[in-house]
Amino acid sequence: TTRGTDDPIDRYSRGYDASLDPFTNFTKQEKQKKYESLKIHEKFALNFAKFILSSHQSRTFFVIYFILVHILIFLSLYKMVHVGSSVRDMTQVCFDKFREHMAGVHGEKNFHFEHGHAHAPPGVVPAAAPPPHR
Secondary structure: OOOOOOOHHHHHHHHHHHHHOHHHHHHHHHHHHHHHHOOHHHHHHHHHHHHHHOOHHHHHHHHHHHHHHHHHHHHHHHHHHHOHHHOOOHHHHHHHHHHHHHHHHOOOOOOOEEOOEEOOOOOOOOOOOOOOOO
16 A cells, blocks of 8 residues: 555554644643633634634625625615604704793794794893803
8 A cells, every 4th residue: 555545544543643642632631621711602702703714605604694784784874874864954853842842831832033033022132142151
């Protein structure tokens, strides 16, 4: 027989020799001790990473999944920012709430702004602006 071929006897004898090697046994025992000292979430992360990195198909699937999830998140955030209920005229919303406040608390049902200032009822002087905060 030639040494270039993978003879089953040679393969098994190398495996047997490796099992008797004290350095190999020590390395395996140390790895096992380190693994047992990990917390449950660390064990999960390690096993998940080993699973992902174990084959070309799993790596490809994970990369595609990662990209698709990030695209979905990006599109969802883009839609929330530029479309729908987040694109309201906030000035109108604030004015409507202020009008409700004036009607409910102060009894002013026909409150409206004139030239950027609140319209005071006849005989009422508008209050001075409060001093700036320091």
